[in-house]
Amino acid sequence: MQSISLTIDDATIKAEAGDNLLWVALDNGFSIPNLCALRGVTPPFASCRLCFVEIEGRSSPVTACTETVRDGMAVHLNTPRVKKLRSTAFELILSHHHLDCRNCAKNRSCDLQKIAYRFGLKLKPKRLRVIPRNLPVDSSHPLFIYDLNKCILCGKCVHVCHKQGTGMLDFAFRGMHTTVTTLAGIPLADTGCDSCLDCVVICPVGALVAKPEVSLVEAKAEVAHLI
Ligand code: FES
Known part of the structure; x- marks a missing residue:
């Protein structure tokens, strides 16, 4: 260098x-x-x-x-x-x-x-x-909640989800209708998400948040090199 x-x-x-x-x-x-x-x-x-x-x-x-x-x-x-x-x-x-x-x-x-x-x-x-946007909040996952109405489309959760090898979250639609969602919009609990919680830690706003009593310590260590 x-x-x-x-x-x-x-x-x-x-x-x-x-x-x-x-x-x-x-x-x-x-x-x-x-x-x-x-x-x-x-x-x-x-x-x-x-x-x-x-x-x-x-x-x-x-x-x-x-x-x-x-x-x-x-x-x-x-x-x-x-x-x-x-x-x-x-x-x-x-x-x-x-x-x-x-x-x-x-x-x-x-x-x-x-x-x-x-x-x-x-x-x-x-x-x-x-x-x-007035979209429904997904509380189906036992560990976290996803409120699409607060998503700022930064793409960070999509990146870590794909890195994790799961790729449950991705972009859908175009223009002002673009959202980050699951395949066909199915509830997060039905996606096979492995609950790494990296997406929750990396989300810069209140779109992906842990449910009360859920620890983010391990997930924080996992994504520390990205931020
Ligand atoms: S455009 Fe988002 S950090 Fe540069």
Whole structure:
């Protein structure tokens, strides 16, 4: 690997050529909002569109999770264009998210709340209409609950479920009707799910949550390398 240096908000950073820009920035203490990135997973899913940055010499902002670093690169994290794209992407996510923080099991540990707080974004969309999904909540599994109405389509649960070799969860439908669901939408209890709970740990919001008294310790160790 070839050692290179780049600047992020004018601070000089050392990295290896070809490293992923998002993880280089995060590992060096910079904040870039992200909901769909998983460490070491290529190609990146790049669905949340929150991780925009500006790179000198590029005509428009780019997503950090899809960029690799190179020597002499100059990156800016909070330009007006970045902030505008970030806030629009955040509103788009929230326009499909059933916002019920007070009654949500992930209240105070939800990544949407953390990002809103850290980057001064509002949890209630102001410009975009909220389009609720009103889909049934799947409580059939003995260990966890899946509320599709809170799913932000980050794809993390799909990745870990496939990695586990089970692949019970996957994307279905298209456009604004896209959901993460089981094959033919059958209840989770009927899928043959092996109850690893990796999907519950990796879910950044309150879509997949453990039932009370269920321990996530083993599952947390299993996915720690991805986050
Ligand atoms: S983290 Fe880059 S698009 Fe989601």
